[in-house]
Amino acid sequence: MTTKLRIASSPHEPVAALLDGRVEIDGAETEVFVEPLASDVFRHLLEGRYDVSELGLTYFLRSFDTPDAPFVALPIFPARNFRHSAMFVNTDAGIAGPEDLAGRTVGEFGLYGSDPGVWLKGILRDEHGVAPERCSWVIGGTDHPIPAFDWIPQPVPSGVDVRHAADGQTLAAMLESGELDALLSVDVPRSLLDGTTKKIARLFPDYETVERDYYRRTGIFPQMHLVAVRRELAGETDLLRSIYRAFAESKEIVQRQYREGARKQHMEVITPWFSSHFAENRALLGEDWWPYGLAANRTAIDTFLRYHHEQGLSRRLLTSEDIFAPALLDT
Template identity: 50%
Template sequence: MKDLNLRIGTFRYDTTEALFDGSVTVDGVGGTTMSTAATLPEIFERMTCGDDVDVSEFGMTFLLRALDQGMPFVAIPVFPARVFRHSCVFVNTGSGITEPADLVGKTIGEFGIYGQDSGVWAKGILADEYGFRPERNRWVIGGLEHPAPPFTFTGHPHPDDLDITTAPEGRTLSAMLDDGEIDALFTANVPQPFLNGSPNITRLFTDYEPVERDYYRRTGNFPIMHTVIARRELLESRPGLARAIYTAFCAAKESGAERYRKFRRLYQTPVMLPWVNALIEKNDRLFGEDWWPYGTSANRTALETFLRYHHEQGLSARRWTVEEIVAPELLDT
């Protein structure tokens, strides 16, 4: 594999920083070129439509849509983005929505696509826990802070009985929520008017942290948004490459975790957040030593839950299995 200069595209997280600064490398290859982008959809689109990356961070829903279209992608069981999603549901304060049951009959926005990773988890959790049914709602797809059409680099499957439209030209979902043109928003990013203190927007679960911690205690799910993918032919033509990539991402994650451990002795003074040590101690009690596990075994429950949600929501032609989406040589991780 010494002839291979491996090109990897991912966001610059604390769990991938060591890959960018070169302190962690992929063993056995001739070199590694790291790249990122201003937004995550740009990273996904480069992998789908271009030829400038070999390995890429990729949204779980985009992977399953690609597989349904016959694209030759396979997952490395590395999960650089995972977020609890009770907190991603925002509502207009004049909509009459104060609890999940109030979502029935309302108009809900989603960024870029019906069934973005955050939306798949939000709908699935609300369905499991509160009986939410997406077909009872109207859905509007658009840009969050800038007007944008639905994504063009992926398919847009959805059940025929859903009422889905695009946002009016020149309008953003954040502004529509603030103005009451939509009642709720399922979003991967916090809408800017909320951050600016708009009195018109609040979260459905205002005190979301204890709700999300309770969800984790009961289900064991730390929701996975993104994985890392490669083309099957690349991995098949170079035995050992999949494991080398996996090992490098694990080492980069461990490097980020070690920084937290080191800074804990310094009361996290390199971070401008009060009481960070208290949060770390709280998370240690809930998650154990590894808050952010990689590998197939430790993530099987979360993966199977997402695969179920994706199929139940009519986004997959069939229910995929973990064994079908993960590189075969990494099923033992």
């Protein structure tokens, strides 16, 4: 029997071969949807448009923490990013290091407890002693105003000062003016990218060195998004394994292209010296530098689950076994 599946994602490299049809899911007839904005994918999944979809970790957990949790997770991670690079500061605010964030007003992109926000707030607390409740938080868009994400639960723990930016305000402009002391954002402020700012800098100027050291010490390459399926499919063991194999094959196609490209020094890539950068990453992260499956990701996921609970975004402390489909716990 063939199952009809509506599958959605934003256009990440690891899922490209699945989205364009080079990889198929055994036993399924698929209709694929590609949306440029991940937040639109998340919203449309929560509205019931898709059966299998990319979903941000915190978005999944907020839906999982409802009485009739609609989804279960698969240990497939289409988006990852180290997040020390996601914190920006006003250069007049006197913030010389992470410890100086205590008592400051900080902007956060999208919602209180975004995926990068949960990761970096947890790291700031664990490694620098700055808990989220020691800051005031302003939520909004970095270079473009955005409304509150009212399509997802918005838990805010008691004792934490959170407000949304006023209509028409952007977090980057507030940081430039000094209304914000710092900004935690998945988007780099445009003025920093184009060199026009006089007031915005990164909290960790040499963030790559910091992030590589973080990985060496923890073994964590932070996941941002996982793949979620409708709960009605959770008992379909063969189907879930087919979905997992297809996503894994799609990801491996991309990794193999990069490995084989090293033979000719990645002449097809537009970035100079890419091969030396790739070799350095490969030496640090290993041959499978973007792993799927529970075994390779348990430490990182359980760390995120702890952070989510500590930050008041989950009512109880969850583990990987709680959120992932039983059929894939052995991956």
